[in-house]
Amino acid sequence: METAIRHSSFTIYHSIYHSPFTIHHLPNMSEHIVSRKIYFAIFGALMVGTAATVGAAFIDLGGHLNTVLALTIAVIKATLVVLYFMHVRYSSRLTWVIVGSGLFWLGIMFALTLSDYWSRNWITPF
Amino acid sequence: MTESHIATEHAAGHPALQHHFENMEQQREAGTLGMWVFLVTEIMFFGGMFLAYMLFRSAYPGAFVAGSNHLDINLGAINTGVLIVSSLTMALAVYSTQVGQRGMAVVFLIATMVLGLTFLGIKSVEYRDKYRDSLVPGRLIPGRPFHPAVQEHGAPNDPHKLHLPEGESVKHVELFYWIYFALTGVHALHMIIGIGLLSFMLYFSLRGRYSPEYHAPIEISGLYWHFVDIVWIFLFPLLYLLGRHLEHGG
Numbered sequence: 001m002e003t004a005i006r007h008s009s010f011t012i013y014h015s016i017y018h019s020p021f022t023i024h025h026l027p028n029m030s031e032h033i034v035s036r037k038i039y040f041a042i043f044g045a046l047m048v049g050t051a052a053t054v055g056a057a058f059i060d061l062g063g064h065l066n067t068v069l070a071l072t073i074a075v076i077k078a079t080l081v082v083l084y085f086m087h088v089r090y091s092s093r094l095t096w097v098i099v100g101s102g103l104f105w106l107g108i109m110f111a112l113t114l115s116d117y118w119s120r121n122w123i124t125p126f
Numbered sequence: 127m128t129e130s131h132i133a134t135e136h137a138a139g140h141p142a143l144q145h146h147f148e149n150m151e152q153q154r155e156a157g158t159l160g161m162w163v164f165l166v167t168e169i170m171f172f173g174g175m176f177l178a179y180m181l182f183r184s185a186y187p188g189a190f191v192a193g194s195n196h197l198d199i200n201l202g203a204i205n206t207g208v209l210i211v212s213s214l215t216m217a218l219a220v221y222s223t224q225v226g227q228r229g230m231a232v233v234f235l236i237a238t239m240v241l242g243l244t245f246l247g248i249k250s251v252e253y254r255d256k257y258r259d260s261l262v263p264g265r266l267i268p269g270r271p272f273h274p275a276v277q278e279h280g281a282p283n284d285p286h287k288l289h290l291p292e293g294e295s296v297k298h299v300e301l302f303y304w305i306y307f308a309l310t311g312v313h314a315l316h317m318i319i320g321i322g323l324l325s326f327m328l329y330f331s332l333r334g335r336y337s338p339e340y341h342a343p344i345e346i347s348g349l350y351w352h353f354v355d356i357v358w359i360f361l362f363p364l365l366y367l368l369g370r371h372l373e374h375g376g
Contacts, residue, residue, distance in 0.1 A: 031154065033224045034217075043214040050206050050362075054199070057367035066371055070363040078356045085217045085352045087345075092155060095162055102166030106173045110180075117181055 032090035042084045049077045142340040154342045161346045165353050172357055175312070179305050179364060186298035188291040191369030193302030196261070196274075196288055198252055202366040205248050206358065212241035213355045219327075220348045223341040228331060231344070235328045238351065242321045249314055256303070259286055263303040272300045289373075306365055313361060316354045323347045 053073045061069065083089040088099055140150050147153035183190045219234035256262055260273045276296065277287035288299060327347050330336060336344055 031151070031224070033221065036218065036221060039214060039217045039221065043210065046210045046213075047207065050203065050210065053363055053367060054203050057199075057363070057370040058373075060371040067368055070367055074360050074363050077359045081213065081352050081356050081359070085213055085355075086349055091158070094159060098159060098162045098166060102169045105166075106169055109170070109173055110177060113177055114180070118184070 032087070034084060034087060034090065038084055042080050045080055046077050049073050140339050142335075150339055154345070157342045157346055158349070161349050165349065168353060172309075172312070175305070175309050176360065176364070179309070182298075182301055182305065183368075186294070186301065187369075188294040189296075189298030190302045191372050192288055192290045192294060193299040193306070194365060194367075194369050195373050196259075197306070197366050198255065199366050199370065201248050201252050202362055205245050206362045208241050208245045208248070209355050209358050212238050212245070213352050215241065216348050216351045220341070220345055223331070223336050223344050224338055226338045228334065228336070231336070232328065232331050235324055235331060235344075239321050239324050239328070242317055242324070242351075246314060246317055246321075249310065256307075259288075261288075261303055263300045263307060272296075272303065274299070309361055309365070313354065313357055316357070320347075320351050320354055323350060 053070055056069055056073075057066065060066070082099065088095055143150055143153060147156065215234045215237040219231050219238060222228070222231035222234055257267065257270065259275070260270055262270065263272045265271045274288040274296065275284075275286065276290050277284055279292065288296075290296065290299065324347060327344050330343070
């Protein structure tokens, strides 16, 4: 009797787990091997970006342009590392969602905090 | 399918396949996703310190430029290059394992670790310079509180002295150095942990545990290593470069 119950619950679990919709039947699951050519190309781009950002740092571009340019180059470099060295470009949609959610919450933290601090002088106290 | 069928499937599978996974693909996917969830918490962890940097820099721009310009841009740039090369060798270590070139994988893992140690060595030279110039904030070091030599306006350039613009407080330069040591210190700690992880990967690679079918640990260690590289990609311009064009001008 006990064995029969255990067996039936196992069958239910098993029928769910082995349904045609389990994750291992979805595309995107097989591992993509990034070629060495791509790794070296990305490496070259990262080195060029580093040289560009150091060079541009000594030129007065006026206003906040120096900061904007340095951060733009840094974001491009980071994106290349994430997409190619970390294989996100070839990863499942679920990986994209997790990476995206991290950046999204980082954005919330920055946006809410900075909107407070940077707007504090906009109004005169009563 | 029956219970015995599954047992057979697992028995026929890879020895590294854990019983709660269907197949190696699913196991690898789950491991990678888990690492990415961890890296998201790391993004938030470093993000808080980057936010502190941003707020205080916008509040005391002159003092931050003075502090930033006192950092050694050559050592910072060399270290950036060293880390980028180490990311390349790490990626090649993953590649070599994927295609079954175990010997090359070992070589690239060792190269990555050596480059990581080089980074830490250069970093410690920089820390020693900050110690020499009394730029370690607060009273962290007994007998050497934060007390930089400040250059007189119009005096000849002295690389060991701080060029502080008029009207800026040394207190706010100290704030820059708190943030500098917190960010680079935590980053260096991550490097040390990364080298520790890679030493395990090296040991298991030498023992022949990894193959084209099973190499998730190396892949996941690689994700960690590249993440630490990305943190430095932002630290380098923010700490060393911004305000360089104002050098000795203010």
